[in-house]
Amino acid sequence: MIGLTQNLAFLPFIPQQGVSLAIYIFGAMAIGVIFLFMLTKVPVRYRKPIIVGVTFLMGWFYFLEFVIPGNSESASVRGRLKAAEQRLRVASHILNEAVVRNGSGQPAAVVQNSHKSVARAKEPLALALEDLKAAQSSIDGMRPEVERRFERETARLDASVVRNRLTEKMVERDEETGKVLNVHTRALKKEIGDFEAASSRVGTAISAIGEAQSVFSGAPGEGLEKAAGAVSGAAEMAVDARVALSENFLTPYKEPIANVVLVLGAFAVGLGVYSLLSIHGKGVLNRRPGWINGLAFYIAFVSMTAFGLLQKYASADAPLGTLSQSFYGILFSGVLASLQATMFSVIAFYIVSAAYRAFRIKSGEAAIMMVAAFLVMLSLVPFGVWLTSWLPREGWLAVFRLENIGSWILNVPNTAAQRGMAFGIGVGMLAMALRIWLSLERGSFFDKQA
Amino acid sequence: MRLTNIQKIDRRIIYLLLVVVVAVPIIWDFLRQPLEMSRDVTGVYDAVERIPKGKIAIISAYWSAGTLAENRPQTEAIMEHLFRKDVPFAIIPWDQLGTTLVYNSADKIAKEMGKEYGKDWISFGYQPIVIVGYFEQVAQAMPLDMHGTFKTDKFDTPLSKIPMMRGIRTARDIGLLVDVTPSGTVQAWISFLGQPYKVPIAYAPTGVMVAEGYNYLDAKQIVGMLPGLIGAAKYEMLLEERGFALRAANALSTSHVLIIALIVLGNVGYFLSRRQRQRM
Amino acid sequence: MEAIASFIARHETAVTLWAGAIATLAIYSLLYKENPVYRLAEHIFIGLATGQLVYLTWAEVLKPRWWDVMVEKGQWWWAFALPVGLMFYFIYSKRSAWISRLIFGALMGLLSGMAFQLFANTYIPMVRGSFKPVIPAPGVGIATAANNLIFAAVLITVMAYFFFSVDHKAPAMRRTAALGRWFLMFAFGAMFGATVMARMALFIGRLDFMLRDWGPIVPGWFWVAAAAIGAVALIYVFKRPKPPTREEGARVPEAVQSEAVGEGDQK
Known part of the structure; x- marks a missing residue:
């Protein structure tokens, strides 16, 4: 499952310390800067193809991670589990039908019908049991191999820790076994955990089927509902077990990629900050009209950054620490949060005024929209509940209680219309993603000549 | 004043009306009509009740001060419920102010209920x-792998x-994900956590996203939803704890x-003026 | 220093509440008209938000996830991140701006690759959930079946409206799509209603803060003075002759209003 990981694990990424760490860091940065310098020298005609190529290449990662199935053995186990789940669903459907029909007041039919149902459910149950047992045995068969690999890899890492004289601070250890973890061993450990979970879930499913079968061997009827529940529980377990086995060789890299993107993206935060600082800085230096506002921006920016950092890093017992904690609290809760909350709440005034001015019944559609809006608005609030609280809660008149009308609008026509729109949006989203992936998207960013 | 002018009231008078209409129920809590419980809200409540022992809840807090009035009561109500049920939870803060x-x-809430950071709850960075x-x-x-993805908590302690x-590492250890958000983030949680790993997802959107949320609820992609502030108010009712959301419900009534x-006034004026023009 | 620290710590709550009240009033002054106080508050907001962003980005992202890992754990290869992160800044260079597009392209590429999983996991369950029983049967009551029938009708007509919006020549198609537009109005009405609730909630939140949190700590004479000033201001506003510039002042928020309508209608 982890072929690629094994290859990458041999790359010479060994942690350093002391002077050699400094040399390595500066070396890496120097290589990076040289790389950047080389990029500036790339001839214009190659620039666009490079961008297109990198975008295209990156798009493959999550796509392949999604479509490639795990290795062939776990794929076959998943196939078996899927088959078992379908058979269990069939059986549970048959049993449930019997329960419902008998429950609706036909006591004479109980025994006869339930016997028939049990007879019909027995076959899929037996087949599912077979599948589950086979799946469990192959899961249990796969596990020792992975465990051996985990042992081998961690031993190799242990040796490397000793060889390179790494300190405890520099290695990550598994909290249970104390083994050294890296991308590779972490993935193996997860795989072992997945096998364990899958096996135990399949075991639960098998015992649930056993429970159902023991009901059949006695006098079915009363226990039928329980059996149906057990069977559908077993089906859920089969699904759960399948989930645990659905990963491929790319999956372990999702986490390092997220980490790298986080750090790179954090550097990009400076972009926005830089442009704000330069705009307001120029205004203040040249005393342009409104420069006072620019100055206020600077004071606010500097004090927030300073008090934020101080309240985290200065000792909480020292006066500086308590002082910056207080100031940070005042600036954050008092000023910053209040300002943003109020800015957004101004829209409340505009929406009232705009609805009053512009929401006119000029067509049939507008009339429907208005009626729906009024009903939903009233149904959401206590006043609406109070308006129709004189209607009975039960019986057909209850339909006219405002909260029921509102909930009907939201749950039936609204949901259906939302779904229709969602399908349209979904197709659009997919098309948009394809355009970005293949760099077909036009726009100021994409179209500019490199 | 001619009757057709009722569609031309000065906007500042309308603003003032709004202030008065909202202020009165905040000062004077007159109508104590209980809200009717709905399936969307009880779905979230039941999902919290059903979290098995040994699993944690994750609260994805995407909100900011801009939607504080809606999302904070939702978050606080769910946190309180989780504390009561002794379900530990971790917060993923996404917004610079929301963090x-x-x-x-x-x-x-933890201090009020005697809960301990690190044992009963944590916040990632x-x-x-x-x-x-x-x-x-x-x-x-x-x-x-949560440990690998988040590495440390807010105070730089390794997870x-x-x-x-x-022992809490993977999706198997997550009993419920609560997405408190003013945005369309739930789609990503559904696609990457809910559907593939069968983790129940509870959705607490702002009012703007509510109508859309019923689509996910109907397709059983989420287990429940707190529709905006009124969802938080209903949750407070279920917890039998009167907080900001229940207090605000009356002001919501009057403002609606x-x-x-x-x-209605605007349309009456519009019809009158149209009829007048037709006569001329 | 210690005395100042303890003094401020003692009065922190009161100062925070007063700061919040002043900030709130400064922003609401916009409702009367655009003014310097509002603009100052706006700039302070941008400054504070930027400061908060810088503080958090260093203290909760770069320090624990990059610097500490590199310097304390010795993982020197994270040093490559700095030059790569600098690629973003080439956006300011006229000649080498393409380097910033390279890294943006990489991020966009990663994101676009997820679209397939997003699509499959979002919409396949929705399609599956759309097949609901429309004939009453055991377990399916008459009311449920009727609702499901309505559901199906709305879904089909709305999809007809959306997907075949180019070619509406066939009369049956046209009528279906027109019906779809009518059904869509239910959804838009519901969206409008819920949006109104959302916006009102935000305002209620602020007023609740002013009346319930800040109000109680305000001394009585302040209210008297505020009421007097407010009354004078009101009289001044309504009694003074209307200068022509008032229309100018009113026009700015009007533009914002039409945007708000658009949002309410479409969103």
Whole structure:
């Protein structure tokens, strides 16, 4: 499952310390800067193809991670589990039908019908049991191999820790076994955990089927509902077990990629900050009209950054620490949060005024929209509940209680219309993603000549 | 004043009306009509009740001060319920303001209920949403390994050193994900956590996203939803704890009545003036 | 220093509440008209938010996830991140701006690759959930079946409206799509209603803060003075002759209003 990981694990990424760490860091940065310098020298005609190529290449990662199935053995186990789940669903459907029909007041039919149902459910149950047992045995068969690999890899890492004289601070250890973890061993450990979970879930499913079968061997009827529940529980377990086995060789890299993107993206935060600082800085230096506002921006920016950092890093017992904690609290809760909350709440005034001015019944559609809006608005609030609280809660008149009308609008026509729109949006989203992936998207960013 | 002028009231008078209409029920809590419980809200409540022992809840706090009035009561109500049920939870803060706000909320409730940071709840560090695609990447990576994805908590403690997170690593250890958001983030949680790993997802959107949320609810992609502030109010009712959301429900009533009255007034004026023009 | 620290710590709550009240009033002054106080508050907001962003990005992202890992754990290869992160800044260079597009392209590429999983996991369950029983049967009551029938009708007509919006020549198609537009109005009405609730909630939140949190700590004379000033201001506003510039002042928020309508209608 982890072929690629094994290859990458041999790359010479060994942690350093002391002077050699400094040399390595500066070396890496120097290589990076040289790389950047080389990029500036790339001839214009190659620039666009490079961008297109990198975008295209990156798009493959999550796509392949999604479509490639795990290795062939776990794929076959998943196939078996899927088959078992379908058979269990069939059986549970048959049993449930019997329960419902008998429950609706036909006591004479109980025994006869339930016997028939049990007879019909027995076959899929037996087949599912077979599948589950086979799946469990192959899961249990796969596990020792992975465990051996985990042992081998961690031993190799242990040796490397000793060889390179790494300190405890520099290695990550598994909290249970104390083994050294890296991308590779972490993935193996997860795989072992997945096998364990899958096996135990399949075991639960098998015992649930056993429970159902023991009901059949006695006098079915009363226990039928329980059996149906057990069977559908077993089906859920089969699904759960399948989930645990659905990963491929790319999956372990999702986490390092997220980490790298986080750090790179954090550097990009400076972009926005830089442009704000330069705009307001120029205004203040040249005393342009409104420069006072620019100055206020600077004071606010500097004090927030300073008090934020101080309240985290200065000792909480020292006066500086308590002082910056207080100031940070005042600036954050008092000023910053209040300002943003109020800015957004101004829209409340505009929406009232705009609805009053512009929401006119000029067509049939507008009339429907208005009626729906009024009903939903009233149904959401206590006043609406109070308006129709004189209607009975039960019986057909209850339909006219405002909260029921509102909930009907939201749950039936609204949901259906939302779904229709969602399908349209979904197709659009997919098309948009394809355009970005293949760099077909036009726009100021994409179209500019490199 | 001619009757057709009722569609031309000065906007400042309308603003003033709104202030009065909202202020009165805040000062004087007159109508104590209980809200009718609905399936969406009880879905969230039941999902919290059903979290098995040994699993944690994750609160994805995407909100900021801008939607504080809606999202904070939702978050606080769910946190309180989780504390009552002794379900440990971890907060993923996505917003630069929300990070501090949601931490302060949790800290306040935890202190009131005698709960301990690190044992009953934690907050991961700030996860900047400003980075293109980072939210989706976390939603993809988190189910595989929370320790690897988040590394440390807010105070730079490695997750493996935090009592609550010991042995809590993958999607199997997540009993419920609560997405408190003013945005369309739930789609990523559904696609990368809910559907593939069968983790129940509870959705607490702002009012703007509510109508859309019923689509996910109907397709059983989410287990429940708190529709805006009124969802939080209903949750407070279920918890039998009267907080801001229940207090605000009356002001919501009066403001909704005002806006309906104004729309009707505007249309009456519009019809009168149209008829006048037709006569001329 | 210690005395100052303890003094401020003692009065922190009161100062925070007063700061919040002043900030709130400064922003609401916009409702009367655009003014310097509002603009100052706006700039302070941007400054504070930027400061908060820088503080958090260093203290909760770069320090624990990059610097500490590199310097304390010795993982020197994270040093490559700095030059790669600098690629973003080439956006300011006229000649080498393409380097910033390279890294943006990489991020966009990663994101676009997820679209397939997003699509499959979002919409396949929705399609599956759309097949609901429309004939009453055991377990399916008459009311449920009727609702399901309505559901199906709305879904089909709305999809007809959306997907075949180019070619509406066939009359049956046209009528279906027109019906779809009518059904869509239910959804838009619901969205409008819920949006109104959302916006009102935000305002209620602020007023609740002013009346319930800040109000109680305000001394009585302040209210008297505020009421007097407010009354004078009101009289001044309504009694003074209307200068022509008032229309100018009113026009700015009007533009914002039409945007708000658009949002309410479409969103």
